[in-house]
Amino acid sequence: xxxxxxxxxxxxxxVALFAIGLAGLLARRNLIFMLVSVEVMLNAAGLAFIAxxxxxxxxxxxxxxxxxxxxxxxxxxxxxxxxxxxxxRHHHLDADAAATMKG
Amino acid sequence: xxxxxxxxxxxxxxxxFRAVTHADxxxxxxxxxxxxxxxxxxxxxxxxxxxxxxxxxxxAGAIIVLFLFVVMLLHIGRGQRREERTWIRPRxxxxxxxxxxxxxAATVTVILAESPPAPYDLPQATAPSDIGVSLxxxxxxxxxxxxxxxxxxxxxxxxxxxxxxxxxxxAKGDPP
Numbered sequence: 001x002x003x004x005x006x007x008x009x010x011x012x013x014x015v016a017l018f019a020i021g022l023a024g025l026l027a028r029r030n031l032i033f034m035l036v037s038v039e040v041m042l043n044a045a046g047l048a049f050i051a052x053x054x055x056x057x058x059x060x061x062x063x064x065x066x067x068x069x070x071x072x073x074x075x076x077x078x079x080x081x082x083x084x085x086x087x088x089r090h091h092h093l094d095a096d097a098a099a100t101m102k103g
Numbered sequence: 104x105x106x107x108x109x110x111x112x113x114x115x116x117x118x119x120f121r122a123v124t125h126a127d128x129x130x131x132x133x134x135x136x137x138x139x140x141x142x143x144x145x146x147x148x149x150x151x152x153x154x155x156x157x158x159x160x161x162x163a164g165a166i167i168v169l170f171l172f173v174v175m176l177l178h179i180g181r182g183q184r185r186e187e188r189t190w191i192r193p194r195x196x197x198x199x200x201x202x203x204x205x206x207x208a209a210t211v212t213v214i215l216a217e218s219p220p221a222p223y224d225l226p227q228a229t230a231p232s233d234i235g236v237s238l239x240x241x242x243x244x245x246x247x248x249x250x251x252x253x254x255x256x257x258x259x260x261x262x263x264x265x266x267x268x269x270x271x272x273x274a275k276g277d278p279p
Contacts, residue, residue, distance in 0.1 A: 004105050005104075005105055005108045008214050008215060009108075009112075010145070010149065012211060012214060013112045013145070015210045015214065016116060016207060017115065017116065017119055017138075020119050020203070022199070023200050023202070023204075024124070026202065027196050027199040027200070028190070030128070032128050032173070033123070033131065036122060036131060036170065037123055039166070040119055040123065040138070043138075043139065047142060047146075050149055050151050051149060053151070054149040059229050059234050059236075059237045061151075062151050062153065062234050063234060063237045063238050063242050065151075065157075066154070066157065066238065067245060069158075069162065070252065070253060072166060073165070074252050075256070076166050077257065077259070078259045080170070081259065081260040081261075081264050082263055083177075084173060084176070084177070084264060085263050092186075093177070
């Protein structure tokens with residue numbers, strides 16, 4: 001690392017961000033916020049990869065972040081399409097309504 | 104540089120917290136953009152300028168803007184916001200916050216207990232060409248798989264957006 005930021009502190013930040021995302025995912029009922037919480041968690045995982053990669057002086061962490069980014073883009077495309085379809089059928093975004101979904 | 108990291112970390116934590124707890128979807132997404140910008144600053148500090156640029160261009164610039172498009176497409180207005188406020192009462196947060204806090208405490212304990220081994224060498228800021236060499240050298244199979252994943256996402260999204268008017272499939276008890 002070309003700075004004096006300790007690896008532990010970056011990891012602690014990543015874990016804290018992940019925990020916030022997890023709490024949001026569990027607590028929210030609106031599908032859009034649930035998807036945003038998943039994005040928060042993915043971003044925290046990416047931060048951990050970057051920190052570890054920077055610590056070891058390898059580019060692998062950054063390569064992994066690019067894969068996470070690709071995965072997030074694909075996931076958001078499908079997730080938002082599902083949200084649009086859900087809103088078209090139910091006229092709201094309450095995730096609890098999906099409990100009655102069939103097939 | 105070290106001070107900049109802690110400032111960016113504080114901004115990222117505060118913005119993420121607001122993004123997750125806000126009742127208004129558009130405001131929450133704008134807070135999330137701030138959080139991503141703070142993360143980009145951290146990436147830059149950690150010697151990953153290319154990834155910092157990608158974070159801004161792809162994450163903040165494409166993915167979150169896609170979210171904003173959908174939120175605006177759905178006409179989520181005042182009624183939705185009021186409904187949302189009834190959904191996110193503090194009581195709802197107790198269980199998830201406790202679970203997340205337990206996980207956080209456990210991981211923090213593990214991270215602080217183990218001092219990391221010494222790094223291999225003195226790292227520098229990585230050039231984009233190094234990442235390209237890494238992606239198309241040892242990770243070329245993963246790149247192909249990522250392409251496959253994107254194709255699957257494309258097909259899935261374009262299939263799901265179909266309005267099948269013949270079978271509305273509305274669940275019982277839903278308002279029409």
